[in-house]
Amino acid sequence: MNLKNRRxxxxxxxxxxxxxxxxxxxxxxxxxxxxxxxxxRQSEIAAKSRQVMPFDxxxxxxxxxxxxxxxxxxxxADDQADAQQIKLIRExxxxxxxxxxxxxxxxxxxxxxxxxxxxxxxxxxxTRIETRYTQTPSGAQITYxxxxxxxIKALHAWFDAQVTDxxxxxxxx
Numbered sequence: 001m002n003l004k005n006r007r008x009x010x011x012x013x014x015x016x017x018x019x020x021x022x023x024x025x026x027x028x029x030x031x032x033x034x035x036x037x038x039x040x041r042q043s044e045i046a047a048k049s050r051q052v053m054p055f056d057x058x059x060x061x062x063x064x065x066x067x068x069x070x071x072x073x074x075x076x077a078d079d080q081a082d083a084q085q086i087k088l089i090r091e092x093x094x095x096x097x098x099x100x101x102x103x104x105x106x107x108x109x110x111x112x113x114x115x116x117x118x119x120x121x122x123x124x125x126x127t128r129i130e131t132r133y134t135q136t137p138s139g140a141q142i143t144y145x146x147x148x149x150x151x152i153k154a155l156h157a158w159f160d161a162q163v164t165d166x167x168x169x170x171x172x173x
Contacts, residue, residue: 042167048111049166055088057169060139064159065173069145070129071155073162074173076139086139093140097133100126100142108158112165118158125151 049057055075059082063074075093077085096107103126105119112119122129130145144155163170 038164038167041165045111045165045167046169049169052107052111054092055085057166059085060089060169062162062166062170063173064163064170066156066159067145068152069147070143070152071159072141072143072173073159074136074139074141076136080138089139090135093142094133097131097142100129100131100144102126108162112161116158117161118154118156121151121154122158125154129155 046057055077059078061076061078063072063076065072065074073093075089077089079085099105099107100122103123105123108116109119125146125148128146128148129151130143132143132145134141134143146152146155159172163172
């Protein structure tokens with residue numbers, strides 16, 4: 001191979017090598033996020049959650065209830081008289097429900113990582129999911145309803161991942 005052909009080959013190959021190594025690096029980072037020991041991951045998730053959710057995780061509970069047609073995500077203040085936490089929960093879930101209706105699952109992705117189970121399917125299938133916000137006496141909830149079995153499965157996987165990641169701050173309903 002002469003010098004001119006070698007230079008051309010290097011100019012073509014270099015961006016491909018850089019792109020592949022970048023993709024591999026991001027895949028390793030994302031896989032490492034998912035494979036941390038539960039306590040370490042839950043601690044990391046709590047720290048990230050505090051940057052996204054305005055309410056106090058230690059004074060509230062997330063409940064994820066699977067249903068035959070999707071599920072219900074409920075956030076409540078542990079103290080029903082804590083008006084400030086209830087207000088913050090309601091504001092946040094109002095915004096999240098509006099974002100989810102548009103296919104914007106950026107907040108959960110920033111907390112749990114882009115490879116969170118069910119996340120991509122929910123983003124892509126959001127038009128086939130009815131997302132309804134309602135207030136509860138001590139907080140609020142988002143109800144997800146769909147007739148698409150693959151989206152029901154994605155919602156259930158997404159709920160399971162949240163319960164696992166949030167540890168003491170979440171539970172199955």
